[in-house]
Amino acid sequence: MSLFYFVAFLSIFFSLMVIITKNPVHSVLYLVITFFTFTVHYILLNAQFLAVVNFIVYMGAIMVLFLFVLMLLNLNKDTEPMKSVLVKVMGAVAGMCLLVTVAGSIRAIEVSDPLILKSPDIGLVGNLGKVLFNEFLLPFEISSLLLLTAMVGAVLLAKKEQKSI
Structure with missing residues (x-):
């Protein structure tokens, strides 16, 4: 204790x-x-x-x-707003x-x-898996889709725009 x-x-x-x-x-x-x-x-x-x-x-x-x-x-201090x-x-x-x-x-x-x-x-893992995939399957899948959407959004934001000639 x-x-x-x-x-x-x-x-x-x-x-x-x-x-x-x-x-x-x-x-x-x-x-x-x-x-x-x-x-x-x-x-x-x-x-x-x-x-x-x-x-x-x-x-x-x-x-x-x-x-x-x-x-x-x-x-640094120069870029920090007042x-x-x-x-x-x-x-x-x-x-x-x-x-x-x-x-x-x-x-x-x-x-x-x-x-x-x-x-x-x-x-323990077995009991957590039983609860996660029985009672909380829908929220678990929705959170995985949310994370996937965030990852795709981060890739699109990080992608540089190509200049057209």
């Missing part, structure tokens, strides 16, 4: 570092560490498939893509609303006993 609390502390700490850090590359690297702590949480919850998918897909593919895009953008005072005030108000919501949620939670799973096989 102490391992869970230690990893939860690390998750919160590195999540805050993602937000606080000014350098976008450092922020993405902290996000990688945050996703790694999520992988440890999935392993502690006996959800090995989710741990592997989180490790491969999020930490491997998406974070590398984020780093690649950030390095392509070549962000933020008005109104935008900063609205950001502070939104942050305070989020803080109040999180504080109210934490206050409403009652923790009496540690989490005990009724079925120890709940996070």
